[in-house]
Amino acid sequence: MTGMLLSGEASLALALVIPALAALAIIALARHPNLREAATLVAALALFIVVVDLLTGVLAGARPALELAHLAPGLSIALHVDPLGMLFTAIAATLWVANSVYSIGYMRGNDEPRQTTFYACFAIAIFATMGLALAGNLLTLFLFYEILSLSTYPLVTLKRSREAMRAGRIYLLTLIGASMILLLPAIIWTYAISGTLDFAPGGFLAGRVGPEAMAVLLGLYVFGAAKAAVMPLHRWLPNAMVAPTPVSALLHAVAVVKAGVFTILKVVVSVFGIETLQTTGSSAWLVYVAGFTIIAASFVALSADDLKRRLAYSTVSQLSYIVMAAALATPLAVIGAALHIAAHAVSKITLFFAAGSVYTAEHVTKVSAMDGIGRRMPWTMAAFTIGALSMIGLPPTAGFLGKWFMLGAAGGAANWFAVGVIIVSTVLNAAYFLPIIFRAFMKPANGPVREAPLAMVVALTATAAGTILLFLLPDIPLRLARAMVGV
Template identity: 55%
Template sequence: MDCATLMLWCLLIPAGGALLIAASSQLPNLREGMTLLTAASLLASVVALLRHPQALQTPALILTTPFGGLQFELRAEPLGLLFATIASLLWLITAVYTIGYMRANHESHQTRLYVCFALAISSTLGIALAGNLPTLFLFYELLTLSTYPLVTHKGDHDAVSGGRYYLGILISSSMGLLLPAIIWTNQLAGTSRFVAGGILPADLGGVSLVLLLLLYAFGIGKAALVPLHRWLPEAMVAPTPVSALLHAVAVVKAGVFCLVKVLLYVFGPQLLRDSAAQQLLLALAAGTILYASLKALQQDNLKRRLAYSTVSQLSYVILAAALLSPASIRAAALHIAAHAAGKISLFFAAGAIYTAAHKSRVSELDGLGRRMPLTFAAFAIASLSMIGLPPAAGFVSKWYLLQGVAGQQLWWLAAVLLASSLLNAAYFVPIVHRAFWRPEAKPPHQPHGEAPWPMTLALSLTASLCLLLFFWPDLPLELANLLPGVTP
């Protein structure tokens, strides 16, 4: 099968799967079977595209040209292939987890959730394979709209309020900031197509460069730079599988992916390097890392603590990309993968704890590790990755990031990274300590063990992925080595 057809299938398989899932609403086993089949088929298509020898040389696939020369097109490039691989692999594992979670907690509107999951992944693949800015914007908006019903799934006051923040911040930032940035870029460059090394004129500088970069940085609200981060912790009212999707597979990864892609394929390393715009973005990312780490330390609700951790970890990716050195660009690509595996494991563990023990606060976790050893072992491994300690994947990405910082002798950034790692340890290590080394304060009347096996299997797989990416980071590194700013 040729690359153009494979790219099209990557969008059509989850979209078509959503229709099949909706048609199977009265037959839960068939509905869930369709979900798993759709996820497996998508992963197979992405792997086939990834392994195709002509994937990176294939011309753009024009989806449509609606008016005035505006084109929506798909094109494979290294960062997009990495993002597509992460999203498709983790969606399959998330589907297994979701089946166990939804059944064990007797959640309502399960068909709607599975349908919106599939539509969200279709939009995510559209973002990953977008060949120009209009296509990226289209699928970016579709991702927001398809995940809104997931955030408000429970339908209570908190869910509606969280959904209001989610939709309001993401839509207003994209329409008010991102869309004008795209229009301005097209006027400056005469094109909106992604080109390695950038498309903006080489003489663009000063206030114009700073303003355009700020429009993109805050217009891509899913990247959760402070102060446009609040939607993310507010969205934690959603069921845990949705939180895992938002924080690891689709939404936040789409945000940092879009911003990294704009830096490398719209601005380009040569234009931004040593500019005031670059320094400002580094400062914004560093400030977000420290602010969100301090906020995470203050949260007793486990999912909100993980949410603020995500805000901080996303800015590691932004910081790495903004440094624009070969080592730091590798770090950005690696941390997208490392954070995805680690954070989804943490949310899976949080959902397992809620399902098996009905506990959602850090202060309630004393002694649970002895009752749920697999869950808390996975949590511990993922915590190591977030802190940046071996043998977990986060150590590899932070190692490359520190190389990028040292190469430019930006010692204040090294201090930020050290402080953040210490704060990460301060809000993750006590959870593991509570679970394994503190006595259980109020043992339940009926002893409980692990969550249902689909949930335990899924979190074991993602925690194993954290370890595998430490010992074998070859795939992310191979793709990162092909990115602009890394290749000579």
């Protein structure tokens, strides 16, 4: 018994159908803003309910699958739920609800242009995220990965300013270029040597390719999935901060960058296999590349006065924790990587929500201009503080869990480079987040208490609470992460 209300196949289909229909409804209701936004909220809640039902079955041991199209032997467009995909699906569906509530307050409060385009493209991006997270093979993942890139381009360029259009060009050229030049050849190579692209527990490349070739193939996947922002393919992310804050939240927390690290972790677990990578040593090089990205991005964040730019480079750094943990190729490290995907999502969306609220209420974008803002916006900056503590990795916040597992894995593997990177970067995280909190609460306040619109405050308070709840009640993500590696 799975305890599911719907069949697994029906839930898989609805996970795609709901956001797709939402996009159509939003376009049809373009001249009726209240109905348009109601359609967004209803769709987000409906998807959340379907995903919770699906999660209930997966936790009970169900692994539903659905073939959408059979193309050739070993090639199909198919959906299949595994624990890692379920984790990503649950994160995206939950945060779509929070972001929808927040977006209503932000887009109206700032009188942003092209709001129908925003809501419609956001729904398409969620559609792509669902397909990517629930992909049963590399071909399906690649198709939805590309849809995600294309659907988020209009969001990055939403303001249509010269800066926004330039950011959009960098965004599209980097993500589409890397996926076509590196990721697609990696998938073709994988099919050529194995005759299949279907994900499998423990991977399916063992004995089919030598250690050196395996290292090269892994490199194609890592840099081909440029949404993970591993240096040097990271500049698209800070440039994209020209977009409205709800778009930044989508890029950093709900879908885009998570699609990158999810792809890398999925390939490590279900294509290469962590035991194979550990035995061959084919991922050892990646520990150093990811470690460099963690430290270098932290130093850039340290010197950034623009708040969203600081948060963007924090994301570049935090994503590479996940990549470095995957490269360690031990069960404990991979569990830590999966937990950090969840922790970073809920914490970073809180930080961006807070940044957008500060902009909406006070029109402040610079760290140096945030003196006393915590006294004028106590709810917003309290939430920011919780998100920041999570990014540093302090209890009782979600960020502690993933870092604890990753640190334990690095120490257990006697990889002192990784241990050093985690420790040094944690100090750097504190160095670029704590001064913001100090300025906000310890400096004198000028002006009355004035928060952003209620919808924005409700959303950021909810995600801040979620950051703490994920630490206190980590059972579901931890069960999914353990099931992913079979422990």
